[in-house]
Amino acid sequence: MQVFLLKRNLRLQDSDPFYEAMRGYRRFGPVLPLYIHEPSIIRQPDICLQHQNFIFETLDELSQEIRSIGGKLLELVGEAVPTLDVIHQIAPIARICTHQETTQGVQYERDKAVRKWCSRNSVKLVEFQQDGVVRAGCRDQKKQTFPEYFADSVNRELKDPGGIDLGVRFASTPLPSAPRVTIPRAQGYDRPFRQRGGRSEAEKLFKDFFSVGSINSYPFKLSSPNTAWEGCSRISAYLSYGIVSDRAVMKAIDDVVSSGHSYMDAAAFEKLQGRARFYLDRLMWRRNYLQMFEDDPTLEHRHALSQFDGVRISDREDPLFKAWQSGRTGFPFIDACVRCLKETGWLNMRGRAAITSFATMNLWHDSLNVAAFLAGEFLDYMPGIHWPIIQVVSGTASPQNGIMVYCPMKQALDHDKDGVFIRKYVPELSDLQAPHIHDLSRTTNHLSDLARRSGFLPYPAPIVDHIATARVAKKRVSYLQKGKVEVLSQDHESSSTSSVQLGLL
Structure with a gap:
């Protein structure tokens, strides 16, 4: 059996680990989508109830997506290594496919513990790059400039399994999913007017924002809180939890520019290109910050200077x-x-x-x-x-x-x-x-x-x-x-x- 381990990669669309697991089901066995609610992470001071509820909403929708293509999402409560151990004893795991994360120390230590567990138990672990970030010491990962990464992203097919019956490739769940009431409650309070989790919410934002008009007005609306609410893409939360990929965003921008090219005169098209680059600059900064933290994760606890x-x-x-x-x-x-x-x-x-x-x-x-x-x-x-x-x-x-x-x-x-x-x-x-x-x-x-x-x-x-x-x-x-x-x-x-x-x- 394989495990498609979901962390901050809560999507099926443009998901390298999901695609790889599905592709290798004959060799490594059927695929079990798994999300682990880890008490040690939920208790961290930087995790708040609004984050937890946003994840719940996303998982509820993701569960329906998986069910619609023939599978079932398993949600369990516990620490990662003991939880994988229990599953492995019931249904031996041959391979785990997941995303490489650039995240806080406690989750990075969790990932290292999972790697050690996989090594001890002869389980193959495949971690895929996310956001173009290169992990130090990984010889098979090559750093790309942002223009190179952008070109690769927009020329790449973004796979979407929606509407395909993949039931034969999914594993049966070895355990019942944990009821939500058994999951420890995160600290703090929810926000009454926050964005809702789930891919359908992200898709609404994509539809509303990624147009010639919105990209043209973006540089003039992002600074004021009165105009930013509608003038910004507002997809940052969906990127943060991997509900959408940065590659999907880049492709959406590229599609807007291509549509403008089909009917604009040279002057108008040049302005559109400049404003699209203005938006892409923010994605470039995002990637740079992620790489900075990947290179020095101690910035969570100490001053760089x-x-x-x-x-x-x-x-x-x-x-x-x-x-x-x-x-x-x-x-x-x-x-x-x-x-x-x-x-x-x-x-x-x-x-x-x-x-x-x-x-x-x-x-x-x-x-x-x-x-x-x-x-x-x-x-x-x-x-x-x-x-x-x-x-x-x-x-x-x-x-x-x-x-x-x-x-x-x-x-x-x-x-x-x-x-x-x-x-x-x-x-x-x-x-x-x-x-x-x-x-x-x-x-x-x-x-x-x-x-x-x-x-x-x-x-x-x-x-x-x-x-x-x-x-x-x-x-x-x-x-x-x-x-x-x-x-x-x-x-x-x-x-x-x-x-x-x-x-x-």
């Missing part, structure tokens, strides 16, 4: 950090972004950078603590992207990335000038119009009648002087990035991190 160790505030109980987490900083745009996350699990890229910059620069909090909190807030949390990009924004990754300090007032005026986004997520200010909604002297202690009736407290005063704290942060980050640890430490000792010295109100 060691000189940042111990210099930022690490107290997670700090009242200022708590105020940021709860969306009560006194800066309406920052608070709207945080509260949007708490309701939807999603925020556009500019908003993510703004709240990360505020926490690590204006509040001077450690980037690892900031990343740990945001991991649970982002529905599309993908470790291989999340941990590196937080370090880039906070300045701890590399001097080449520069210093990213996003002024909260400038972000509000540039991307929510009329205050539409702020009024939606900060009800205390719902009766304030622009420009007053951007005037901190007017927002301090303000409370709309609507918010009062709903039990809200008056809106707080700004918890920091954003200009003074940004100035200090830029100086400190610049020193640290240049390796001037001694200069910084002396400055740090003299100025301290007290509210007075940092310019906090």
